[in-house]
Amino acid sequence: MSYLAFLVxxxxxxxxxxxxxxxxxxxxxxxxxxxxxxxxxLMDDECEWINSSIRITYSRPWA
Incomplete structure (x- = not known):
């Protein structure tokens, strides 16, 4: 019964x-x-973002 005083x-x-x-x-x-x-x-695997004049393309390497 003393274990209940510890576990509760x-x-x-x-x-x-x-x-x-x-x-x-x-x-x-x-x-x-x-x-x-x-x-x-549901979105495409590749997303293209234009940041100022720099174009960065992100894609998943396992796709």
Whole structure:
């Protein structure tokens, strides 16, 4: 029975730390753009950006 006096507070602390981490993600805006990742998967593999007069082409090396 003495092991319960040790395990119950640990379980409560782990649960509260998980809840605190979840609340932090809500407040920091982690779930604001849920459609962004779904739309990025449909974009082309190569993106061309023009920055001033420099043209940079990014592509994934495994594609």
């Amino acid at each position: 507070p640990i379980a409560i602390l782990l649960g509260l730390s998980g809840l605190a981490a979840f609340m932090w993600t809500l407040r920091s805006g982690q779930y604001d753009d849920l459609d962004g990742a779904a739309e990025r998967i």
